[in-house]
Amino acid sequence: MSDARRVLVTGTFDVENYGDLLFPIVAAHELGSRGFGVVPVSPTGAAVTGLADAPRPVTVAEMMSGEAPIAGILIGGGYIVHHHSASVLSEYESAGVADWAYAGLWLGATAAAALRDVPVAWNAPGAPVPFGGAGRRALIGSMLRAATYVSVRDPGSLEFLGQHEGVDIRVVPDTVLGLARAWPREALADACRTLAARKGISAGTRWLAVHLRMRTLGQLQLADLARSIDAIAARWEVTPLLIALGRSLDDAAAVSALSDTLRCGHVRLDDPTSLKEIAAAIAFSRAYVGASMHGYVTACAYDVPGVMVARPAHRKFGGLVSQLGRRGDLAQDWTSALDAVERHMAATPSPRIPASVRMALDQHWSEIGRALEDTREAAERRRRFLVDYLRSAIGGAGAAWAFQPFVSARR
Incomplete structure (x- = not known):
C-alpha cells in the first residue's frame, strides 16, 4: 500500500x-x-x-x-x-x-x-x-x-x-464493539487452546472471567469478595479466570491479591502473551464480571454475558449500557455485580449487541472513509x-x- x-x-x-x-x-x-x-x-x-x-x-x-x-x-x-x-x-x-x-x-x-x-x-x-x-x-x-x-x-x-x-x-458507540469483525470467535480458537495448555486448564472446564481493579472495592473487604466468588464457583461449577487487562494500571498485583485470598480452584492470567489471548479468554468464558469497560465490551462482541463494576461511575459506563439497551449490566459495587452475573448465567443466552448499534458502527466507518477521501472540504x-x-x-x-x-x- x-x-x-x-x-x-x-x-x-x-x-x-x-x-x-x-x-x-x-x-x-x-x-x-x-x-x-x-x-x-x-x-x-x-x-x-x-x-x-x-x-x-x-x-x-x-x-x-x-x-x-x-x-x-x-x-x-x-x-x-x-x-x-x-x-x-x-x-x-x-x-x-x-x-x-x-x-x-x-x-x-x-x-x-x-x-x-x-x-x-x-x-469516537x-x-x-x-x-x-x-x-x-x-x-x-x-x-x-x-x-x-x-x-x-x-x-x-x-x-x-x-x-x-x-x-x-x-x-457513536465504542468502536471496539466491532472487535469480532476483525477477530471472529473461530479465529481465536487457537489462542484459547494455547491459553488452556499454558495454564493447565483441562478440557471441558467452564470459566468465569473476572477482572479486579483494587479501587473498585470501596468499603468491601477483599476477603468478602473472595468468599462470594468461591460461592459462585461452587454453585455454577465454574473456574474463576483472573485476568490482568491493564498491567500498566497494576492489574497484575490485583490478580495476585485476589488469587491469594480465594479458596476455590482458579486460574491466574496475570501474564497474558497477546491481545488475542486476552480476547479469547473472555470470548470463551461462561460470563465476564469486572472493572474494565473493554473487558465488558469484548464480552458483548462475542455474545458473552457480562457485568461492569462502575466504581468510580464514569459517564462512559452509563453511556455504553444505554446504547446497548442493557442497563442491568452496570453495577455500582461488587456485591450487585456478582448478583447480576449469576442472573445472566441463569438466563437463556442471547445476542448482546443490538442491530441499531451495528448499523451505527457501519455508518461511522463509512463517514470516516468519506472524510479521508475528501481532502479539500x-x-x-x-x-x-x-x-x-x-x-x-x-x-x-x-x-x-x-x-x-x-x-x-x-x-
Whole structure:
C-alpha cells in the first residue's frame, strides 16, 4: 500500500492496557476494507513488548514533523480528550511527556493534520471532564471545525466538549464493539487452546472471567469478595479466570491479591502473551464480571454475558449500557455485580449487541472513509485553526514561545 493511503491513528498505544490497544486493530480492519493502511501514533512511540500482537506506534513528534505523504489522521478512541497530566502512567512520567501526552493525541493531531494539509476525523474518543476557560473553549471550537468528521462515544463526552457554532458532533458507540469483525470467535480458537495448555486448564472446564481493579472495592473487604466468588464457583461449577487487562494500571498485583485470598480452584492470567489471548479468554468464558469497560465490551462482541463494576461511575459506563439497551449490566459495587452475573448465567443466552448499534458502527466507518477521501472540504478551517492556535499560544506563553526556538537554533 502506498504511503499516500496511510492513516495515522492516535491513542495511548504505548501503554499496556488491553482496551486501548484494540483501537488501531479495529481501525486497521475497517479502513483496510476501504483501501487504507493504519499507523498507530502515541506520545512515546514505545512498543508494548509484553503482548506479541500489540500495535507498534510512532511518536507524536513524528506525526507533527513527518514529511512522508499520508491520507489523514484519525483521533482515538479512548478516554483521551482532556488536558490533564498523565503522571499516573509511569511510561509517560519517565519519558518526560506526561504534561502534554493526552493533548498531543487530539490537539496535536489536529495541528499535524493542518500542517500536513490532510483531513482529520474523530474515531469516537471520550472526554472525561469539562473544559474550563473561555479561551480554551474557543480554541476547542476552532479545532472541532477543523475536523471533517467528529464523533464521541457517549453523551457525557458530547456535553463536556460543549456546543460550538458550525460543529456537528455525532455520538457513536465504542468502536471496539466491532472487535469480532476483525477477530471472529473461530479465529481465536487457537489462542484459547494455547491459553488452556499454558495454564493447565483441562478440557471441558467452564470459566468465569473476572477482572479486579483494587479501587473498585470501596468499603468491601477483599476477603468478602473472595468468599462470594468461591460461592459462585461452587454453585455454577465454574473456574474463576483472573485476568490482568491493564498491567500498566497494576492489574497484575490485583490478580495476585485476589488469587491469594480465594479458596476455590482458579486460574491466574496475570501474564497474558497477546491481545488475542486476552480476547479469547473472555470470548470463551461462561460470563465476564469486572472493572474494565473493554473487558465488558469484548464480552458483548462475542455474545458473552457480562457485568461492569462502575466504581468510580464514569459517564462512559452509563453511556455504553444505554446504547446497548442493557442497563442491568452496570453495577455500582461488587456485591450487585456478582448478583447480576449469576442472573445472566441463569438466563437463556442471547445476542448482546443490538442491530441499531451495528448499523451505527457501519455508518461511522463509512463517514470516516468519506472524510479521508475528501481532502479539500475542511482545508480552510484547518488553516484557520493553525492561526487560532498560534494566537492562543503566544497569548498564553508570550512572544518568547514563537521566537526562542529560532534564536536558539544551532543550524
